Amino acid sequence: MKSILRKKFPGRIFLVVILIGASLVFYWQINSTKFSATPYQLPDLKFFPRKVNQIEVNRLTVEGIRLGRFLFYDGRLSGSLHPDSLRSCASCHIQQKSFTGEGFQMEKNATELSSDYQSIKTGSHEVLPLINLIYNRNGFFWNGLINDKNTNKGPSKGLRYQSLEDVVWISIESKDCMGGSIDQTVDLISSIELYQPMFKKDFGTEKVSIERIDKAIAQFLRSIIAFRFKLYGVLNGEKKFEPDELRGYELFHSEKAGCFHCHAGSLLMTTNEYYNNGLMMDSLDSRDRFLFTNYLKDKGAYRAPSLINCEITGPYMHDGRYKSLDEVLDFYSEGIQYTDFTDPLIKGAIEGGIKLTRTEKNDLKAFLLTLTDRSILADTSFSAPIELGIYSIRHSSL
Numbered sequence: 001m002k003s004i005l006r007k008k009f010p011g012r013i014f015l016v017v018i019l020i021g022a023s024l025v026f027y028w029q030i031n032s033t034k035f036s037a038t039p040y041q042l043p044d045l046k047f048f049p050r051k052v053n054q055i056e057v058n059r060l061t062v063e064g065i066r067l068g069r070f071l072f073y074d075g076r077l078s079g080s081l082h083p084d085s086l087r088s089c090a091s092c093h094i095q096q097k098s099f100t101g102e103g104f105q106m107e108k109n110a111t112e113l114s115s116d117y118q119s120i121k122t123g124s125h126e127v128l129p130l131i132n133l134i135y136n137r138n139g140f141f142w143n144g145l146i147n148d149k150n151t152n153k154g155p156s157k158g159l160r161y162q163s164l165e166d167v168v169w170i171s172i173e174s175k176d177c178m179g180g181s182i183d184q185t186v187d188l189i190s191s192i193e194l195y196q197p198m199f200k201k202d203f204g205t206e207k208v209s210i211e212r213i214d215k216a217i218a219q220f221l222r223s224i225i226a227f228r229f230k231l232y233g234v235l236n237g238e239k240k241f242e243p244d245e246l247r248g249y250e251l252f253h254s255e256k257a258g259c260f261h262c263h264a265g266s267l268l269m270t271t272n273e274y275y276n277n278g279l280m281m282d283s284l285d286s287r288d289r290f291l292f293t294n295y296l297k298d299k300g301a302y303r304a305p306s307l308i309n310c311e312i313t314g315p316y317m318h319d320g321r322y323k324s325l326d327e328v329l330d331f332y333s334e335g336i337q338y339t340d341f342t343d344p345l346i347k348g349a350i351e352g353g354i355k356l357t358r359t360e361k362n363d364l365k366a367f368l369l370t371l372t373d374r375s376i377l378a379d380t381s382f383s384a385p386i387e388l389g390i391y392s393i394r395h396s397s398l
């Protein structure tokens with residue numbers, strides 16, 4: 001047996017095989033290190049949810065986030081070079097407004113793609129801010145249309161409406177959002193020299209595809225984290241509340257007001273669950289949570305918004321019906337409309353609200369203002385890149 005083996009595989013052949021193998025491994029390593037992008041370190045924040053919304057096939061990298069920032073602000077994402085057609089995510093999501101709009105409401109909105117969905121639309125939805133999305137694992141958009149628990153039932157039938165990545169192509173394609181065509185966008189972005197080395201650095205080759213655009217912008221969105229607000233400092237022992245802020249904090253977390261049930265749970269200032277919070281329903285919008293679940297309790301229900309930066313994200317509620325925080329507090333105090341669908345966590349609903357005194361309203365407002373992180377509004381890592389020149393969409397007038 002031994003001698004047969006020796007005859008068939010003499011030592012020299014073994015050596016050649018080993019050498020070829022080793023050089024293949026070497027070649028593969030050199031090539032893979034060439035385009036292995038730099039992992040991005042997320043901040044380790046106390047009091048924020050431990051589990052994040054990040055998918056295995058799209059880990060955050062320094063290069064990916066940079067590419068995503070460029071694409072987010074590039075008016076050519078609309079697929080057209082014509083000055084009147086330049087449109088980007090930043091046309092509606094403005095950094096100085098915590099990445100929400102200027103009170104801009106779309107007639108229709110980004111969520112209307114399938115024809116089923118179009119036939120039932122009414123009203124308009126407010127632009128949502130794009131901060132701390134990485135901590136939301138319970139669906140995006142006011143009604144949770146984009147959800148990794150989505151089945152192929154309901155309005156999103158058969159379409160891929162699952163991740164933050166999907167929001168990108170949906171926004172590009174939707175008539176009421178950017179009104180573009182994915183093919184045109186991919187062609188135009190592929191033809192721009194600036195991007196070729198950037199795609200190569202992040203993905204290994206210069207190839208531009210919609211999947212890569214989706215991934216890069218989603219990475220950029222996941223990197224926008226707002227935590228430098230006063231309440232964070234207070235909980236960390238670095239700052240102190242004023243007396244009115246402290247009274248507001250206590251009221252917010254009391255059973256009398258009950259706000260904490262839906263807008264706390266972590267420093268995200270939302271549970272990211274869906275509730276009917278007792279808004280007047282005469283203008284009942286059919287694109288509520290019920291559309292997906294068919295549970296009666298979800299009629300008129302929307303995702304509770306995070307209250308971080310609520311000082312600057314108005315107008316408020318899914319339809320922007322309240323212009324100021326004072327109006328929102330008047331609503332919780334005496335404007336609740338009690339129906340069969342009102343969430344039981346809304347206190348005093350049967351009496352029309354929690355009946356706050358003037359001082360209590362002021363205290364609650366003082367507390368809400370401790371949730372403002374102004375650093376995010378000017379942070380250059382989230383701003384329009386100078387390199388985009390005339391193609392950059394930015395709102396310097398603000």
Ligand code: HEC
Nearest residue numbers: 088089092109111125126127128140141142167168171177
């Ligand atoms: C024409 C204005 C407009 C443009 C352009 C636009 N959006 Fe939006 N965006 C909206 C509106 C309105 C909503 C809320 C829709 C809803 O919930 O019904 C929204 C919601 C979102 C959300 C969900 C946030 C959350 O907390 O659930 C994300 C993410 C988002 N947009 C990302 C983008 C990206 C990325 C782009 C560019 C590819 C973009 N948007 C372009 C108006 C716009």
Ligand code: HEC
Nearest residue numbers: 258259262275277302303304305316317318332343345346
């Ligand atoms: C049962 C859950 C629940 C409770 C309790 C609750 N909210 Fe809300 N809140 C919501 C939901 C849901 C919305 C969005 C409703 C919509 O758009 O239709 C909302 C919206 C808001 C908004 C507007 C945010 C924005 O960006 O549009 C503010 C501010 C707010 N709530 C503050 C409070 C305060 C203060 C309290 C306590 C007095 C409170 N909420 C109690 C669920 C709740």
